[in-house]
Amino acid sequence: MTYSTVEELLKSINPDFIEDVQISTAEGFVKEGLSNRTISELVMAGLIVNYGQTTAAHKFVGSVSSATGDGNLWSIVGGNKLLPEKLLKYSGATLINAKVEKIKWDEQYEQYLVSYYVDRFAHRENKPDRNITLTDKNLVTKVYDIVIVAAPLTRDTSNIVFEKLPSLTFVPDGRYHRTVCTIVKGKLNHRYFGERNEANEIYSIKDNLLINSVARIYSVHKRPRKGESEVWKVFSQKPLSKDDLSEMFLRLIDVKVVDWLAYPHYDSNQTLGSFVLAKNLYHVNAIEWAASAMEMSVIGAKNVALLAYKNWRGVNVDNSEKDEL
Template sequence: MAPPPAALPPLLPVLPVLPALAALLAALPAAPAARAAPRSIAVVGAGLGGSAAAYFLQQHFGPQVQLDVYEAAGVGGRLATVTVNKQQYESRGASIHALSLHMQDFVKILGLKHRREVAGKSAIFSGEHFVLEETDWYLLNLFRLWWHYGISFLRLQMWVEEVMEKFMRIYKYQAHGYAFSSLEELLRSLGGEAFVNMTQRSVAESLLEVGVTQRFVDDVIAAVLRSSYGQSVLVPAFAGAMSLAGAQGSTWAVEGGNKLVCSGLLKLTKANVISARVTGISLHSSEGRALYQVHYESPEGQGSAFYDLVVVTTPLHPSRSNFTFDNFDPPIADFPAAFQPSVTSVVHGYLNSSYFGFPDPKLFPFTSILTTDTPDLFFHAMDNICPVNISAAFRRKQPQEAAVWRVLSQQPLDKPQLKTLFRSYYSVQVTERQAHPRYDAAKALPPVVLHENLFYLSGVEWVASSMEMIAVAAKNVALLAYNRWHQDLEKIDQKDLMHKVKTEL
């Protein structure tokens, strides 16, 4: 039994102090009234960045804010599907890492499901032979890695795990409401200057420094980066680490298609999706505050609308969008950058297994083929893909059967190239995009804040391009917009955040 409480001191001696205390408090200046929420917010783009930004903005500013989302094409952006024989297949952006906590949360709140995994084996092709082949036996796979490359794969794993462990801090920071006004500040809060430097030096240089062999870089690292970014081992170390983390860890996808996350978030927020292409943003002022006029073109003609706050989630580059910014002083600078051409060919046909050294197609064991950086190779990767809806009775096609293959390349495949990869085919659906930044052309990271309440989300792709990086950037922009609107500077660009977060627990 607990001991009885100690006797309380007499209350009467304190009472004469209360009037004096009340008078002192009355003399203090009143706390500033909370600023009213913005009346209207515009989000430019309805891909994952735009839909996630709309969701997070509503979370922080409340459901009373008018949310307009502009999208010229379909909702989902690059998270698109193609139809083959009445079945839908992912064209790109198929895999989500198990540690993608925002994407996991989206799936949970939207009531979506993980797609059932269908096992398959991978191999790396040099143009003449397979330099590495996966088997059904885990220990045999490890032995082959060791036999060919020594302990390089262990050093790679340790390097990637160290980067990911620090990257995971962002979720704690965001859960406590902290935001960053630049990509450099965000990276610095996670891993110090080392993380910032990882955007300026190549993944090859970083891996060679930690003892990974050149042969492993040329065979394995190059193949992974060609598959994910369509680029070489000269991509920056941070972007490379994010890609290699996805190649190492377990991945998943959304049943019914990853684009359901975008449409689901917009439906959940009850955002007003406007089918129009935004052509520019001009600055005005009203009652001493910034007001942004968004100009757009729709099937009905040209129009415009005014907003208190704007988030741009489409890439601001002449090859991707023809944006103009008017009345800004100083003017909003151009973003000198380039994007990597990327072509996805979804082919329904019979694989030419002889090209890969298997004259009998029944003996071809691989469902995914990556390639080394060989000049004569005309494709980056190809895989035997499953539909976005997988029934319990689904089975993957046998190698001698007609199957749906997704081929990634830098240029559209011509007929001789298609005949090289396939004995025959029923259909070819080609999607050309400038999907990722040209990382070797990067000079500096783009800004996050373009003006007082005008923000740029897609610049995060110059750090790394993945679904989770975009979701992290969307959360950061929403927090940044909220904290700046309410002038809560203690939540922006704070130092020593790990210590601050621990003391707030």
């Protein structure tokens, strides 16, 4: 089956999931029989480290967050980034590394004109394409029958301009939550966190502290030997100053910072969006308003791919064509 909205998809899995996005994690877990202490400590710690948010977030995302407490997680040798890289390679798709500026509907031909910025000289080295025009401002416009947007579309995350769409389905008018990930190679000062003994992970259960969590990062191949340099991942709501890091670490060898709007800011009574923005225009990231996770994105992406195929070919995809999510 394919689903046009996130609500339809959740209902198909379990009708109770719709109720879960209408109540807070705290309220929902109380109904499940968890104690207030368990919720305020264990569940809260998971939400702060995974989403930088509290148990005021809706119960569905709180449940997804709590599921990460299972120790049976995995990593890919060389980094999890290899998963999308290998999928791209074996799909045979062409990747154009460019910033999309505008998506315009051509009513006469019922096609989309997608404009994006590219490196002018690199573009000229490619084979000419009659469907592409190039302006002096390095803005390429190309014709597409189907467009799938795999990026957030809130006002704080997207500058894509949509023009003359046949109709535009509602997109939740929310915002994305800022998370700063600081990777530090060095020696952690455990006493700064009130720890007498060395700990591998430190989690916060309050949302107004300087950091959300600190966790040691291990190699996929082996754990570091005693005396070898340690690598730590620090999550925070805002960038950490040099003074902050100097207090947290006894020795700093290297520091890398990734500061981004990582996932939606969740509320109870959450509004869910649609996978269909307009005719032949789809939005994978709509599923993030239920919960933002790589696994959720895979579900959303497969649903959109099947939905686009079904609508374009005008056929009903059945189980024999492996349509099940």
